[in-house]
Amino acid sequence: xxxNALIYYIDDLLPNLKLVKALLNSYGYKNVVVIDDPCKxxxxxxxxxxxxxxxxxxxxxxxxxxxxxxxRGLNDPLLPxxxxxxxxxxxxxxxxxxxxxxxxxxxxxxxxxxxxxxxQNLLEAQLAFRLLNDQKAVLEEMVAERTEAVNRSxxxxxxxxxxxASYRDxxxxxxxxxxxxxxxxxxxxxxxxxANCKLLLLAAPMHDIGKIGIPDAILKKTGKLDAEEWxxxxxxxxxxxxxxxxxxxxxxxxxxxxxxxxHEKWDGTGYPNGLAGEAISQVARIVxxxxxxxxxxxxxPYKNAWPDVEALDYIIENAGVHFDxxxxxxxxxxxxxxxxxxxxxxxxxxxxxxNNV
Numbered sequence: 001x002x003x004n005a006l007i008y009y010i011d012d013l014l015p016n017l018k019l020v021k022a023l024l025n026s027y028g029y030k031n032v033v034v035i036d037d038p039c040k041x042x043x044x045x046x047x048x049x050x051x052x053x054x055x056x057x058x059x060x061x062x063x064x065x066x067x068x069x070x071x072r073g074l075n076d077p078l079l080p081x082x083x084x085x086x087x088x089x090x091x092x093x094x095x096x097x098x099x100x101x102x103x104x105x106x107x108x109x110x111x112x113x114x115x116x117x118x119x120q121n122l123l124e125a126q127l128a129f130r131l132l133n134d135q136k137a138v139l140e141e142m143v144a145e146r147t148e149a150v151n152r153s154x155x156x157x158x159x160x161x162x163x164x165a166s167y168r169d170x171x172x173x174x175x176x177x178x179x180x181x182x183x184x185x186x187x188x189x190x191x192x193x194x195a196n197c198k199l200l201l202l203a204a205p206m207h208d209i210g211k212i213g214i215p216d217a218i219l220k221k222t223g224k225l226d227a228e229e230w231x232x233x234x235x236x237x238x239x240x241x242x243x244x245x246x247x248x249x250x251x252x253x254x255x256x257x258x259x260x261x262x263h264e265k266w267d268g269t270g271y272p273n274g275l276a277g278e279a280i281s282q283v284a285r286i287v288x289x290x291x292x293x294x295x296x297x298x299x300x301p302y303k304n305a306w307p308d309v310e311a312l313d314y315i316i317e318n319a320g321v322h323f324d325x326x327x328x329x330x331x332x333x334x335x336x337x338x339x340x341x342x343x344x345x346x347x348x349x350x351x352x353x354x355n356n357v
Contacts, residue, residue, distance in 0.1 A: 002028075002029070002120065002123050002124065002127065003028045003029055003030055004030060004031060005029060005031065005050075005051040005052060005123050005126075005127075006031045006033065006048065006049075006050040006051050006052075007024060007029055007031065007032045007033070007050060007051065007052045007053075007054065007119070008033050008035060008041070008044070008045075008050045008052070008053045008054065008055075009021065009024075009032065009033070009034050009035070009053075009054040009055075010034075010035045010036075010038055010041055010053070010054070010055050010056055010059075010064070010067065011034070011035075011036065011056040011059070011085075012036055012037075012038070012056065012059040012060060013036075013056075014036065016056070017034040017036060018034075020034070020054065020115075021034050023112055023115060023116075024115075024119065027116050027119070027120075029119070033050070038059050038061065038062040038063075038064070038066070038067045039061060039062055041067050041070070041071070042067075042070050042071070042074075045071060045074075046074075049076070049078065049080065050080055051080050051123060051126055051127070052080050052081055052083070052119065052122055052123055052126065053071070053080055053081070053082045053083065054083050054085055054106075054119075055067060055068065055082055055083065055084055055085065055102075056084075056085050056086065057084055057085065057086035057088065057093075057097070058086060058087075058088070064084055064085075064086070065096075065097075065100055068082055068084070068100050068101055068102060069100070072101045077133070078129075078130065078133060080126055081103035081104065081122040081125065081126055082101065082102050082103055083102065083103060083104040083105065083106055083118065083119075083122065084097040084102045084104075084105050084106070085105075085106045085107075085108060085110075086105075086107065086108060087107065087108045087109075088107075089107050093105075103122060104118055104122060106118060174345050175294055175295070175298060176204070176205035176207075176208075177205070177345060178294050178341060178342060178345050179204060179207070179287070179290040179291050179293075179294040180200070180201050180204035180205050180290075181201070181341045181345075182289075182290035182293065182294060182338055182341060183200055183201075183204045183286050183287050183290040184197050184200055184201050184204075185334055185337045185338065185341070186286050186289065186290060186327060186330055186331055186334065187200055187283075187286055189330040189331075189333065189334050190282075190286070190326075190327070190330055199250060199251050199254050200254065200283060200286075202251055202255075203251055203252075203254040203255035203258055203283075204255075204258060204287055204290070206240065206244065206255040206258060206259055207240075207258050207259055207262050207287055207291060208236060208240065208259070209240040209243060209244070209255075209259055210235070210236035210237055210238065210239030210240025210241070210242075210243065210259055211236045211239075211240075212239070212243075213235070213236065213239040214232065214233060214235070214236050214239075215232075218232055218233055219233075222301045222302045223302065224302075234263070234271045234272060235272070237259060237260055237261070237262070237263050237271060237272045238260065238272050240256075240259030240260070241256050241259050241260035243259075244256035244259060254283060257281045257283055257284055258283055258284055258287050260272070260273075260284070261273075261275065261280050261281055261284035262284045262287040262288050262291060263288070264276075264280045264284060264288070265288075265321065265322045265323075266280070266285070266319075266320060266321060266322060266323055266324055266325070267320070267321050267322070270322075280324075282324075282327075285323070285324040285327055286327055288322070288323060288324075289315060289323050289324075289327055289328065289331050292314075292315065292322070292323075293311050293312075293315055293331075293338070294342075296310075296311040296314060297311045297342065308339060308342070312332070312335060315328055315331060316328060316332065
């Protein structure tokens with residue numbers, strides 16, 4: 001395997017290039033590339049990363065230390081070992097080379113056996129390093145695939161729970177889909193990465209899963225709830241958190257936090273725990289805005305749908321009271337995207353109704 005290693009030798013003197021290449025070939029190394037212009041090294045490296053670099057120090061235009069600096073500047077995690085080769089002997093020269101990032105140092109003239117052994121040792125070490133790196137990548141891919149499979153299973157379970165909850169509530173199933181999509185575009189505006197946004201899309205529909213535990217007489221009441229009924233209704237947040245706390249996964253933990261805290265308010269007057277400000281998880285603060293906007297703009301048995309602009313004004317007016325002011329600012333900036341999502345789901349709803357006629 002070592003005989004197929006790609007070796008670069010950089011030197012401005014043709015006799016040196018011919019000699020070292022001949023020696024390396026005699027050791028059995030088939031892929032030796034000699035480079036007489038140090039200015040070409042970086043482009044050649046980017047095109048085809050070698051397994052070992054032998055680098056002369058004293059060259060015109062660009063010396064070996066400058067070439068070494070360029071290569072290290074790439075921040076390549078698989079940067080091959082670089083051996084500095086020079087007639088300059090002395091401890092200070094060796095220390096300079098090793099401090100600059102060279103793996104080894106060979107003084108000219110050198111014995112053929114010394115070159116052979118140093119090249120072999122460094123190539124073996126680099127091969128082992130690459131094998132470990134490849135194994136790590138394979139393991140990370142396996143973990144990612146397994147995590148994805150687990151999340152798919154949890155997602156299916158969550159969807160079943162959400163569907164069960166929707167049968168007991170006056171809200172439509174499209175409410176959970178819309179507010180989930182709203183939540184994701186808010187999160188993206190806040191700088192969330194794709195992986196966490198995907199989790200949010202799956203977790204947000206669980207925000208009111210605790211309503212499963214609320215009696216129908218309260219849940220489906222068309223009139224205003226009295227104080228006792230409202231107190232019982234508020235327990236749905238903790239019920240949902242308790243249901244989801246039985247599972248151990250990143251996805252379900254996010255769903256639990258959302259269920260528990262999306263009714264908390266920025267000023268501390270929300271429920272169930274009276275949390276305030278940043279003590280409320282950001283994901284719950286995001287869902288709070290998305291949930292309220294969709295609730296306001298949706299028709300329910302006990303109210304008409306608010307116009308979009310009036311609902312937006314309500315969100316803005318309650319920044320710093322009910323809602324996180326920073327999240328409201330982002331919501332305002334992406335409001336056109338929110339309306340586009342709303343229009344998409346409205347169109348989908350109309351299509352479903354026509355197909356059922």
